Amino acid sequence: MIPRLAPDNAGGILVKIDHRTWLPIALFAAGVALVVAAVSAGLAELTLFFVFPVITGTSPVFYVGVLLIVLGFFVGFILMMMGRLEIDYHMEHEVHEGNWKYPVPPPGEQPKTQYGGVILIGPIPIAFGSNRNIAIFMLVAGIVLLIAFIAAVLVVR
DSSP, X not given: OOOEEEEOTTSSEEEEOOGGGHHHHHHHHHHHHHHXXXXXXTSEEEEEETTEXXXXXXXXXXXXXXXXXXXXXXXXXXXXXXXXXXXXXXXXXXXXXXXXXXXXXXXXXXXXXXXXXXXXXXXXXXXXXXSHHHHHHHHHHHHHHHHHHHHHHHHHO
């Protein structure tokens, strides 16, 4: 299954995630959990440089957490590239054989691209998107990150 943005029945956006996506997410989440555990146990320190959080530590728990975070990004990038190559291969071979496994737009018609993002300037989220639903979703994600940041600062103190 290819990850795609698809409209749901309520007019929102559903994200379909294939099996490749879970491994990097799990590695990243495990790394964040280990870094949070190291900070909570006093094995690492959370400080603020202006409004930017900086985490430092020398414990093995902290190092393994950082390693898992970096590994999650690396594995995610590699799996994304492998998936893209697989999609290109199937598109090239199956479309020419008349087997339309993946949706292909009619000739001359471009598929509509939707995008969104959130920029955190310090703790303040700035959301944007190609339509209102995506922008609102990004704003909610930014507010959740803001709350998580404030909670982390309060827990450390």
